[in-house]
Structure formats: structure tokens, C-alpha cells
Amino acid sequence: MAVGKSVIRKEARDKVTGRAKYTNDFKQPGMLHAALVTSPYAHARITSIATSAALAAPGVRAVLTGEGLPLTGEDMRDRPPIAADKARYFGEVVAVVVADTLAQAEQAARLVRVAYEPLPAVGSPHEALKEGAPLLHEHLDRYEKSKTTHPEPGTNIAHRTKIRKGNIEQGFAESDVIIETSVSFNPSDHVAMETRCATAEIGLDGTIRITASSQSPFMIKKLLHTYFGEDTGKIIVHTPLVGGAYGGKAPVQLELLAYLAAKAVGGRKVSVWNSREHDMVTSPVHIGLEATVKIGATNDGVFKAMEILFLFDGGAYSDKAIDVSRAAAVDCTGPYHVEHVWCDSLCVYTNRPYATPFRSFGHCEQSFAVERAIDELAKALRLDPWDVRRKNVIRPGHTTPTQVRLTKSNVGDMAACLDRLRELMRWDEWQRVELDAYTVRAKGISGGWKTSTIDTDASSGVILTFNSDGSVNLISGVVEIGTGTKTVLAQIVAERLNMNVDDVHVKMDIDTQTTPEHWKTVASRGTFMAGRAALAAADDAIRQLKEIAACVLRASPADLEVGFGRVFLRDDPAIFIPVKDIAYGYKFPNGNAIGGQVIGRGHYILRHLTPLDPETGAGKPGPEWGVCAEGVEVEFNRRDYTYRVVKAYAVIDAGKVLNPKAALGQAMGAMSMGLSLASREGFLFDQAQRVLNPQLRTYRLIRFGEHPVYIVEFVETPQIDAPYGARGIGEHGLIGMPAALANALSLAAGVPLNELPLVPELIWRKQKGDGYGSL
Amino acid sequence: MEEPTKRELVLHINGEQRTVVVRQAETLLFVLRDHLGLTGAKPGCLNGDCGACTVLVNGTPIKSCMMLAIETVGKPITTIEGLDDAPIQQAFVRHFAFQCGYCTPGFIMNAQALIDRHPDADDAMIQEWLESNICRCTSYQEIEAAVKEVLKASKTSVTR
Numbered sequence: 001m002a003v004g005k006s007v008i009r010k011e012a013r014d015k016v017t018g019r020a021k022y023t024n025d026f027k028q029p030g031m032l033h034a035a036l037v038t039s040p041y042a043h044a045r046i047t048s049i050a051t052s053a054a055l056a057a058p059g060v061r062a063v064l065t066g067e068g069l070p071l072t073g074e075d076m077r078d079r080p081p082i083a084a085d086k087a088r089y090f091g092e093v094v095a096v097v098v099a100d101t102l103a104q105a106e107q108a109a110r111l112v113r114v115a116y117e118p119l120p121a122v123g124s125p126h127e128a129l130k131e132g133a134p135l136l137h138e139h140l141d142r143y144e145k146s147k148t149t150h151p152e153p154g155t156n157i158a159h160r161t162k163i164r165k166g167n168i169e170q171g172f173a174e175s176d177v178i179i180e181t182s183v184s185f186n187p188s189d190h191v192a193m194e195t196r197c198a199t200a201e202i203g204l205d206g207t208i209r210i211t212a213s214s215q216s217p218f219m220i221k222k223l224l225h226t227y228f229g230e231d232t233g234k235i236i237v238h239t240p241l242v243g244g245a246y247g248g249k250a251p252v253q254l255e256l257l258a259y260l261a262a263k264a265v266g267g268r269k270v271s272v273w274n275s276r277e278h279d280m281v282t283s284p285v286h287i288g289l290e291a292t293v294k295i296g297a298t299n300d301g302v303f304k305a306m307e308i309l310f311l312f313d314g315g316a317y318s319d320k321a322i323d324v325s326r327a328a329a330v331d332c333t334g335p336y337h338v339e340h341v342w343c344d345s346l347c348v349y350t351n352r353p354y355a356t357p358f359r360s361f362g363h364c365e366q367s368f369a370v371e372r373a374i375d376e377l378a379k380a381l382r383l384d385p386w387d388v389r390r391k392n393v394i395r396p397g398h399t400t401p402t403q404v405r406l407t408k409s410n411v412g413d414m415a416a417c418l419d420r421l422r423e424l425m426r427w428d429e430w431q432r433v434e435l436d437a438y439t440v441r442a443k444g445i446s447g448g449w450k451t452s453t454i455d456t457d458a459s460s461g462v463i464l465t466f467n468s469d470g471s472v473n474l475i476s477g478v479v480e481i482g483t484g485t486k487t488v489l490a491q492i493v494a495e496r497l498n499m500n501v502d503d504v505h506v507k508m509d510i511d512t513q514t515t516p517e518h519w520k521t522v523a524s525r526g527t528f529m530a531g532r533a534a535l536a537a538a539d540d541a542i543r544q545l546k547e548i549a550a551c552v553l554r555a556s557p558a559d560l561e562v563g564f565g566r567v568f569l570r571d572d573p574a575i576f577i578p579v580k581d582i583a584y585g586y587k588f589p590n591g592n593a594i595g596g597q598v599i600g601r602g603h604y605i606l607r608h609l610t611p612l613d614p615e616t617g618a619g620k621p622g623p624e625w626g627v628c629a630e631g632v633e634v635e636f637n638r639r640d641y642t643y644r645v646v647k648a649y650a651v652i653d654a655g656k657v658l659n660p661k662a663a664l665g666q667a668m669g670a671m672s673m674g675l676s677l678a679s680r681e682g683f684l685f686d687q688a689q690r691v692l693n694p695q696l697r698t699y700r701l702i703r704f705g706e707h708p709v710y711i712v713e714f715v716e717t718p719q720i721d722a723p724y725g726a727r728g729i730g731e732h733g734l735i736g737m738p739a740a741l742a743n744a745l746s747l748a749a750g751v752p753l754n755e756l757p758l759v760p761e762l763i764w765r766k767q768k769g770d771g772y773g774s775l
Numbered sequence: 776m777e778e779p780t781k782r783e784l785v786l787h788i789n790g791e792q793r794t795v796v797v798r799q800a801e802t803l804l805f806v807l808r809d810h811l812g813l814t815g816a817k818p819g820c821l822n823g824d825c826g827a828c829t830v831l832v833n834g835t836p837i838k839s840c841m842m843l844a845i846e847t848v849g850k851p852i853t854t855i856e857g858l859d860d861a862p863i864q865q866a867f868v869r870h871f872a873f874q875c876g877y878c879t880p881g882f883i884m885n886a887q888a889l890i891d892r893h894p895d896a897d898d899a900m901i902q903e904w905l906e907s908n909i910c911r912c913t914s915y916q917e918i919e920a921a922v923k924e925v926l927k928a929s930k931t932s933v934t935r
Contacts, residue, residue: 244877
């Protein structure tokens, strides 16, 4: 009925009329505003902060500095919410000014005098790992951390994940050929169109009310408790619609500043809203990477061994970068069967903005490295790069790098994705063709897969309340960040209750006091986890409806069915009672009543997940592996090194497509983000590690008219334990794009292109030799 | 520091007269959002780079973060709240031309002006107009489909 249809998102009308409200749209008279004072240095000792001039400025209510604040961090507590003795990245918050208006706060922020003593800045993972490199965190051994975090004190290594599967020496010994490829790219940004925003106010009874543009409203509660000892019962987080997130709104940062600011002004409501410039560098960013991949294979292209070193540029603080580096490690080979795997994945501290989840969570990064290496291997062996991938696809019965045995349910059909991609791209017809003296067309492909490295006890809850007209209210903790998940949940509920999806009303906002918890709206796990909870809630409601109807209809609940607005006898649907007549309980003609409002409740918690073994990486990090095969066709100009992406392809195993147009939108949107990242995005740093392009005029994104034609198809291999078999699809479109573009351009230009972004200058430089044209 | 002088302005917004008392340095965007409760125009960059704050002033799409409110006195202003179920709004819904919705008001206002002024716009002109706005969620293909559908329909109705 509802599943499999392109149901229009529930909040669509609000979004095209300007009525959709985001965090910064809630204005309230008397609300105070904060301005951030940030560090102009990437690494400096803070010797003094003079706040008196700022405090004396008109409208100023408070100036906050970092002294005496607890350290924060989800895996390891290494970050002061406001830098205290040392600033560790360009743009780090060193003071917060609170005033009556934003203009007053911003003016006063310029009056805060901070004295710095600059320190040598560490600019990249390999620099950070050099002997004698300046240490970002001298007391790495003293930080509180989770059991699964393994920092290496005395170095800049925040965490190391080790994957040891099979015997790497044996694997290379069995190989006819071994190739090695290195790749790298700088940190970049999510650039959600809505910059991050949080407000906080503290009531007289100590109730803390936060409104936040966040993917993790429930985590905000938990962390305010962990860091500041506040009772979770007294913290209420409101999250309205979120204007794009892509992982960047999973971490908790501005919420802490808003809370501290409210506390400093006697609990009054304070708004902290990022300017675009602050949003890009002060708030967490997309991780950078330097990686080396060594593949051993037989002459006919069968992989025997992979040795992979990931040096992730986690920036100044570990935040979720540790987890990202771990996620890349657990899926380090890509969707291929490799018997012998060795991988070290390091999360390295540098004096750069700190990293946090970015759509695909370590996987477009992993795949850029490995898929470039696979193309180089194919070239060395003179084999077709598609054939090499097809020959090595991972299948049920194989094990992953962390030694999880794959089943027909927990992994998608990689072979089917590759086969369809080959047809769609007309791969066999040509892979490189010269149109004229200067114009070359070329195709490149990439595989991709992903499981969600997620907390082993992540859970999700759903409540369904019935209205007296028989319609249903759906309340879930999934944040509507643009993915349309709440509409898909309504479809799932409508399908199970056999009712019209228009009669399922979705509560869009999150209010942690009335909304059941959903761990975090991340990892493409919304439809799976909240979907399972929604099914359980629907079943709970069905049981209640049948129970009441059984009394009224004088029949066993076992003989009843729910659907089409009725509860009816399975063998004689003419005997029925309308749902609306029992949704609030049933009143007999004599006035007696039974039942009460039907309230369905359901929850789901992930099962059988385990932490990784610190020495071998063995363990089960996530519930399933979604797979995809992707391709790009470029037109490259050999004269001026410019190029145009003509077509972009993706074949994704969706398990089951629940909403075709929405699924297509997710896939194409992710592909667009991947192409943008690969072709033009990335922070530029000067030698002192200051970011030179923290604004949208100099940090370029794909714009209208630069988009290629998108060709997307879905394969459907059901994940048995997921709602209607659906797998996560919000991220896969991105995973293969950087590698596919780099592979296509490498073929077009005839030179390996292993860095991002793939701007014409890079291609020119690589073709002419690295020293060419430099100053 | 001296309090900056404030001025009383009468603005013509969405067919209504609205009186506001604002600082002279106040941009149209902030007056719309903070003084008039018209939060459809979004502050995406305050630098004219993203187009999320686009509104129509005298029928011309303007990035309202780049114009002072005081400059708009006597000129009709249309914001997303002033559109009443316009074909472009319906087309955006039909074509799934948005996800998070944050850039949508700006895109729709820009597209509306294009449709009003150049119902016969070709691909190059469509690109020239719409490349001033950034959408981070969609692939732009959906937005292109929505805009072209409305342009096609308006062309047909003009021919008739």
C-alpha cells in the first residue's frame, strides 16, 4: 500500500512556503546573543585574556573564557569547550561574548584582547608523526577515555586501529605482482546550508532547555550530564527541522557554549549561531587523509593480500575522528574478498580544525585509496579494471577484514551491482576515446561498501498514538535532517496498519521530554532501527485494537484483522468495527466502556555487535554491509587541463526501495556531494596552518549547471532483519565518486592522480612533474 | 560607544505596509527575519555567495544579506511567504527538488523571477540565473526538472 511508493515528504508544503522552522528561526524578545572570539593562530600559548573593555561595551552581559572548564570528547576527553592555556587550531574558540543583540556581541568581541605566544604548527599527519614533531597534547596519558580508545602518549597519535586477518607475509609470498599506491587530501567541510546554532536557557528549578540544530539531541543530554553533572531528567532538548547535516551536526559543540553562556547570565536564554566562516573552521570538519595501499595479486588479478596504512588528519581534537578512522579500518579492503589483510589506521593530531563524521563515515576516504590502487594494479597487469573488481567481489560465506562471516542477508550483492554498472555505462564499448586533438573522454569506476561502526547498544524507540478519527500520530527520535526518513517511517507504519499514509501524522520536531530516544540520526541507520521500532509499535497497536474489537465483535482476537480503517473478521469482513470507534476505547450503548486510547510503543536495539579486538581488529562493528558500484564519465581538455563530468552512475543494493523518488534523491545528492568533494573542495592552509578559504566565495562547491547527468539504479537483495528488507542508502552514492572521478581522469590524462581536489592545476602539475611551475 | 541612530522605515512587503524601527546599517535580511518574523529568507553566508536569502525587490532577485533595508523604501518586496501556491512551488514538491529545505526559499524566489522575466529562457540563461544559489542536498537535476517544467508550461500559456 504505502511501501514502494514515491510518497511526498510530510513537511514538503512547509519547505516550499518558508514556513519550515529551523533553530535560528525561533526568535524571542529578551533572548541574548553570543559572539565567538577565535584564535588567529593554529598553535599558540594563550598568555592572557583581557575582557574588561568588552565587558564595558554597550549591551554586554558576560564574557566567558576557558578557565576551569572540564575537558570534553566522546571517545577521549581532550577538548576544552573554550581553549584555556593553549589554542590548537585556527578558529578555535578562546572567548565568548554575550550581549543583548548580535551586533553588540560582535562589536564587543573585537574588544577582547588575547595575548598569544605562537608555537610551531603541525600541518599534516606525516609531519605530526615525524621524530621531534611538536606535541599537541603533552598529557595524552592523563585524558579520560573509553575502553576502546588507544592513544599513544608522547606522540601525536590519538588512536590506532589494527586489523590483522590471515598472514600478510604469506599473502605477498603467494602474489605474482605487488603494487603500492599513496593518496592524500586535506580536510574539507560539510557546508550544510544552515550553519550550526544552539540556544540554551536554565529555569529557576534548574531545568535546562536547549534548542539545537543537531543530529544528536539525545547525546546532548547525555554529555551535559557527563561533563557538568547535570541530571539528564532536567535537560530538555528541542530539535526542529535541520538544514542539512551530513555528519557535521552529530558532534556536540555549540550546545555546550550555549549552556555555559546561559549559566553565566543567570539562566537567561542565549543563542549561539555560527557565521559561515566559523561554521567552516571553528566547528568540526571533514577529515583529511594520507594513505598507502599495497596490493598483492596473481597474474590474473586475484587479490592475495592487502596492506593498508591510513593516516587520518583528525585535527586538533579527537572528537569522532577516532571513530571515523576505525570505520575506515573495519572495511579497509572495500567490497572484495581478501584472505590476508594488514591495516593500521591512525587518527593523528594536527594543528588543523578538528574532524568529525562526514557522510559515508570513513568510506569514501577508504575507497579513494583502495580503488585507485586497484586501477593501478589492473594497469600493471594489463587487465580490465572492471574485470579485476568483478573477479574479487565479496560474497556470502566470505569474511570481512574484522572476520565477520557474511550471509545472504548481511551483505548486498556486489556482483549484481558491478554487472549492471557495466551495462549502464556501456563499459565494453570504450573506456577512453579521443574526440579531437584536445578532447578526451574517459570512464572510471569504483566499488564501495559500508557498515555502520556504531555503539553496540544503540537503540531507537517509536510511539504511535491514535486520534479519535482513526488517524495515527507517529513520534520518533529520528531528526529530519533532509533525508525524508520520517516520511519513510510513516510509510512503514501505514503499510503495517493497512491504512492510508495521509492518515499517519508525523511529529517533525524532537523534544527529548516527549520523544522516545533515537541514539543519533547518523550512519544510515534511521530507517533500519526506527523502522524496526515503528513495526513493533504498529504491532503493539494492532494487538490493542484487536483486544478491544474482540469484546465488541464477540470474537477471538486471533480471528481479527486490522486495515482500511476497520478491525474486521478475517473470514467475513462484513463484520467489523471502525478503528475510529475504538481508538479512544469503546463505549457500549448502555454507557459502559472498555479500553482507552490506543498507544502503540516499540523499540529496537542493535544486536550481536562487539568492540574490536585491539590486536587483530576481530569483532562485529555493524549490522550489515550495503554495497554499490559507481562510475563517472569525463570529458577532459588536454590543452588547458579543464574537464567536465558528463555522466555519473551508481548501482546501489538498496535491499528494498521504500520510496523510489526519495531514494533516488538520496543517491544523487550523495553523488553530487562526492563529485564536489573530489573535484573542487578542500581547505587551503598556509605554512602556519591558517585556513585561507573559510568562506563560500573561495571554498567552491558544485553549482547549478555544473552537474552531470545522473544515472542511478537499485538492486534489491533484502536484509532479512530490516523493515521490508531495506538497507541504508543515504551515504552509498558518495562512497565511490572520488575514486571513480580520479580513475577516469587518471585514464584521460595518462598520469596517476592520487590527490584531491582534482583541479586542473593538479592534473597539469602531475603531468609536468611535481616541481614544475612551483615558485 | 555611542548607540547607533535608528530610523523608522515603511516597507512594502508581500502587498502589506510594514513599519519598522531599525539601525541604518541593518540589512534587509535581518529586518525581514528579526523585525518582521519573515524567516523564510535564510542567512546562509551573509556574503552573497549562497543565495539562500534571495527575495524579490521590484521583481528583481536580490540577495537580501547584501542590501540595506533602508534602500528598499518605496519598492515592493516579495518574499517566499508572499508566494501563494505558485506553479514553481508545486513543481519543487512534485520533483523532490529539495531535501533539508534550507536553500529552497532562495531557489524558488530566484526561479520565480526567471519565470516572470524570461519565460523563454534557454539552458544557458537558466544556468546563469540559478548558479547563484547553492543546494547541498540535491543533485540540482531535480531543481532543473522543476524549473524547466514550469518554464515550459508558462511558454505554452504565452503562446496561447
